[in-house]
Structure formats: C-alpha cells, structure tokens
Amino acid sequence: MILAALALSLNSMAQDTYVTSAGVALQSKNYDEAKEDIDKAMGNSETKEKPKALFVKAQIYYSLQNVDKYKAANPFKEATASLFKLIELKPEYEKSTVDQLLGIAAFLYYNDGATAYNNKNLDQATESMKIVLKIRDMKRFDKLTATQQKTVDTIAAEAMQTLANSAYYQMKYEEAVPMLTKVKNNPITKKSNIYECLVDALEKLNKKDEELAAIQEGRKEFPDDVFIRNKELNYYISAGKDDEIVKKLEDAAAKDPNNAEIQFNIATTYLGMASPKDGKKPANSADYYTKSEDAYQKALKLAPENPSFNYNFGALYFNQATDVNNQMNAITGSTDADMKKYDNLKAQRDGFFAKASPYFEKANSVYGSQKDLKADEKNTYKNTLKALMDIYSRLSKMDKYGEVKKKYDSL
Numbered sequence: 032m033i034l035a036a037l038a039l040s041l042n043s044m045a046q047d048t049y050v051t052s053a054g055v056a057l058q059s060k061n062y063d064e065a066k067e068d069i070d071k072a073m074g075n076s077e078t079k080e081k082p083k084a085l086f087v088k089a090q091i092y093y094s095l096q097n098v099d100k101y102k103a104a105n106p107f108k109e110a111t112a113s114l115f116k117l118i119e120l121k122p123e124y125e126k127s128t129v130d131q132l133l134g135i136a137a138f139l140y141y142n143d144g145a146t147a148y149n150n151k152n153l154d155q156a157t158e159s160m161k162i163v164l165k166i167r168d169m170k171r172f173d174k175l176t177a178t179q180q181k182t183v184d185t186i187a188a189e190a191m192q193t194l195a196n197s198a199y200y201q202m203k204y205e206e207a208v209p210m211l212t213k214v215k216n217n218p219i220t221k222k223s224n225i226y227e228c229l230v231d232a233l234e235k236l237n238k239k240d241e242e243l244a245a246i247q248e249g250r251k252e253f254p255d256d257v258f259i260r261n262k263e264l265n266y267y268i269s270a271g272k273d274d275e276i277v278k279k280l281e282d283a284a285a286k287d288p289n290n291a292e293i294q295f296n297i298a299t300t301y302l303g304m305a306s307p308k309d310g311k312k313p314a315n316s317a318d319y320y321t322k323s324e325d326a327y328q329k330a331l332k333l334a335p336e337n338p339s340f341n342y343n344f345g346a347l348y349f350n351q352a353t354d355v356n357n358q359m360n361a362i363t364g365s366t367d368a369d370m371k372k373y374d375n376l377k378a379q380r381d382g383f384f385a386k387a388s389p390y391f392e393k394a395n396s397v398y399g400s401q402k403d404l405k406a407d408e409k410n411t412y413k414n415t416l417k418a419l420m421d422i423y424s425r426l427s428k429m430d431k432y433g434e435v436k437k438k439y440d441s442l
Contacts, residue, residue, distance in 0.1 A: 047072075050084045057091050062098050065091045082124045085117040089132055096139065105143070111136040111162065118169070130171045134183075137166045141186050144193055153197040160197075163190040188219035196228065204232040223253040230262050242266065255286065264296065273304050291333035295340055298326035302347055323347060338397035338408075342415050345390030349418050352383035356425075384422045391419050399438065413442055 053068035069088045073079045092110030095101040114132055117124060144159030167187040175183065195210035211229040214220045226249030233242035246266060249259040260283055267275040280297045287293060305319035306312060313319070327344040334340060359376045362369050398404065398412035416439040423432035 047078065050078065050081075050087050053091060054087050057087070057094060062091075062095060062101070066095060066101075080116075080120065082117055082121045085113045085120070086125055086129070089113040089117065089129075093132060093135055107136065107139045111140070126171075133166050133169070133171055137163050137183075137186060140166075141190055144190065148193050148197065153201055156193055157197045160190040160194045163187065164194075185219055188214070188217050191217070192220045192225070195225075199228045199232055202235075204235050207232050208236070208238075221252065223249070223256040223259065226253065226256070227258045227262075230259065234262070273300060276300050277304075289333060291330045291337065291340070294326050294330035294333065295343070298323045298330060298347075299343065301326060306350065320347070320351070335393075336397055338394040338415075339411060341390040341394040341397070342411050345387040345394065345415075345418065348383045348387035349391075349422070352380045352387065352422075355380040355383065381426060384426060387418070388422055391415050391422070395419060395435070395438075409442070413439065416442070 049068045049072035053065045053072060056062075056065035056068060069084070069091050072084050073088060078084050089110045092106040092113065095106040096110075110132070114129060114136065117129065140159045140162040144156045144163065147153075147155035147159060164187060167183065167190075172179075172183055191210060192214045195207055195214050198204075198207035198210060208229065211225055211232065215222075215225045215229060226245060230242060230245045230249060233245055243266060246259060246263045249256065250263055253259060260279070264276060264279055264283075267273075267279065277297065277300055280293060280300060284290070284293045284297060301319045301323035304313070305316040305323060324344075324347065327340065327347065330340050331337070331344065355376050359373055359380065362373050362376075394411070394415045398408065398415065401408075404412060416435050419435045420432055420439065423429070423435065
C-alpha cells in the first residue's frame with residue numbers, strides 16, 4: 032500500500048512537472064514542446080481537473096492558433112473548452128488573464144461562425160455563434176471602456192443575427208421567430224432584411240396577427256423597402272381588403288412614380304373591384320373601370336413593350352365586350368325596338384373590341400418575337416391569340432383571323 036501510494040504521488044508530481052515545463056516551453060515559443068508536455072499532463076485523470084493545468088493548456092492552445100502547423104485544426108476550440116472547465120471549477124482563478132482569453136475566444140468563434148455562414152455551413156455557424164453568446168452571458172467583462180463595450184455588444188448582436196438567419200434559412204421558423212424578434216429590436220441589427228425574414232417566417236407559420244404587426248412595424252421603420260411593401264399588399268389581397276390595397280398602392284405609386292409594376296397592380300386591383308369574382312358588380316363599377324384604364328395607361332407609358340401589361344389591358348376591354356355580347360344574345364324578340372337595341376349593343380361591343388385590338392396585337396408581336404417562352408408566358412400568348420381570333424371573326428376581318436390562327440395552331 033505504501034509503495035502504491037508512493038507511485039501515485041510520484042506520478043502526480045511528474046504530471047505537475049509536465050505542466051510547468053509546458054508553460055516554460057510556451058514562454059520560449061517552443062510550441063511543439065509546449066503542446067507535447069501539456070498533452071502528457073492532461074492525459075492524467077487527476078491533473079486534467081486541476082486549475083493550473085487547464086489554465087496552461089488554454090494559453091498554449093490559443094497560441095497554437097497562430098502557428099501555421101496547427102491552425103487548420105482550430106486548437107482555439109479545445110482551448111476554450113479548457114477555459115470553460117476552469118471557470119466551472121474555480122471561477123476566480125487568474126481571472127484577469129482568463130477574461131482576456133475569453134475575449135479572444137469570442138472573436139475567434141465569431142470569425143469561425145461568420146466564415147461557416149458565408150460558406151452556407153449553417154450548422155457550424157450556429158454552433159460557433161452559440162459559443163459567442165455563451166461567453167457574453169458569463170458577464171465576465173465588467174471593466175470595459177465604452178469603446179470595448181460597444182465592440183462586445185456589436186459582436187454579440189451580430190452573432191444573434193447569424194443564429195436567427197441560420198434558423199430561418201434552415202426553415203426552422205418556430206425557432207427563428209423569437210431570435211429574429213430580438214435581432215430587429217436591437218438598434219445594432221435593426222435592418223430591413225430582418226423584418227423581411229420575420230414577416231416571411233410568420234406567414235409560413237400562419238400567424239396572421241403577428242405577421243400584420245411585423246409588416247406594419249417594418250413599413251414604419253423602412254417605408255421604402257419593396258419586399259415589405261409587397262408583403263403588406265399580399266396580406267391585404269389575401270384578406271380581400273381591396274380598399275386597403277388601393278390605398279397602399281396609391282401611396283407606393285406616389286413615392287415611386289416610375290414603377291410600372293405598381294401601376295399595373297393598381298390597374299388589376301381596380302379591375303377586380305369593378306368586376307368581382309362573385310359577379311355582383313358594385314354601383315360604381317364604371318368609375319373603377321376608368322381608374323383601371325388610367326393605371327394601365329400609366330403602366331404602359333413606363334413599360335410599353337411589356338407583353339403581360341398589354342395583354343391584361345386588352346383583356347379589360349375584351350371582357351367588357353363579352354358582357355355586351357351576352358346582352359345581345361339575350362335579345363330574343365324581333366320588333367323594331369329589339370333590333371335597335373341589338374344594333375346599339377353591337378356598336379358598343381365592337382367599340383370595346385376595337386379598343387382591345389391594339390393591346391392584344393402588341394402582346395402578340397412581343398411574344399411572337401421571343402424564342403424561349405416560359406410556361407406561363409406561353410399560356411398568355413395562346414390566350415392573346417384566342418382573343419384576337421375571336422375579335423377578328425366577329426369584326427369580319429377574316430384575313431387577319433387566318434394569320435393569327437396559323438400562329439395559334441403552330442403552338
């Protein structure tokens with residue numbers, strides 16, 4: 032028993048000697064020897080729990096991060112683990128130096144997380160930024176200058192932003208929302224793209240009330256952000272609040288008068304209000320049609336070659352012509368009054384067809400000149416040709432009808 036105890040004592044002394052020699056080698060910048068000795072010391076179950084050994088290992092392994100031979104293995108991570116263990120065992124041990132090393136650890140983990148995030152390695156980015164925030168939450172930095180405190184706050188805020196973004200892009204929306212909320216509430220990271228992610232995540236989670244609140248706050252903070260503006264419009268569209276949509280669109284048009292898409296959206300919104308899907312036209316539908324026409328004209332003035340704009344403007348007149356044609360078909364009598372009514376309606380119908388023709392023809396020209404049409408573009412092109420065929424046949428322009436039919440058949 033005495034011999035066994037003596038052996039244990041000598042072994043412990045030997046391990047302590049390795050810790051000391053490792054520290055001496057580090058001071059001499061003999062990094063290979065320092066690493067070898069501290070690794071021997073930490074191989075002992077008793078020594079690896081001693082504060083001095085943990086402290087020396089942390090110092091050595093942080094130093095190895097600056098040595099080309101070792102840096103690729105990220106020895107700072109093992110150094111930080113030693114620091115955490117040391118603080119757990121003896122929080123006040125060499126506190127001043129330990130706190131300095133924690134500051135280095137925060138910087139290194141932040142850089143590692145940022146690099147991982149930029150390389151789309153979101154799991155690693157998450158892991159590294161959590162360490163940054165863990166160090167911040169230890170509250171060990173109580174004697175910082177204003178400049179130092181600002182640096183710490185900025186790193187912590189951006190670490191939280193990276194965590195939130197990583198969760199969002201991994202479609203972990205439940206996890207992302209509370210973090211995105213913290214990020215947008217922090218003046219350091221209050222940016223429009225954070226609101227964009229938050230609004231989208233809330234939409235995916237079908238949290239309508241929270242989504243609207245985030246949209247309204249985002250619009251107030253960043254009134255010129257196109258994404259948030261469009262999310263607001265889509266929200267009101269899905270809710271069927273046409274009056275709100277028009278107001279928001281008109282406000283957007285006033286701030287961005289050269290945006291053809293906004294004018295197009297105004298036109299289609301007014302058109303929907305003039306001719307609702309349920310078929311019950313409001314008493315002021317004529318006024319809505321006029322406003323829709325005006326917006327289409329503004330859109331085409333800004334983007335005259337846009338085939339979709341032209342097609343939809345043509346459809347505005349074409350659909351009105353179809354409504355009149357249905358009224359004509361409803362006349363079953365043959366009295367002079369019936370014939371007069373029929374002729375008046377025909378003139379009105381043909382007038383709408385005449386208005387629609389130039390816009391369909393423009394859409395036909397633009398689509399016809401493009402080689403590779405997407406599926407939705409090809410469908411609109413076919414509908415354009417169908418409309419032109421209908422117009423030309425009713426107006427007895429059979430030569431033009433034949434030309435368009437050839438194009439349609441070729442599709």
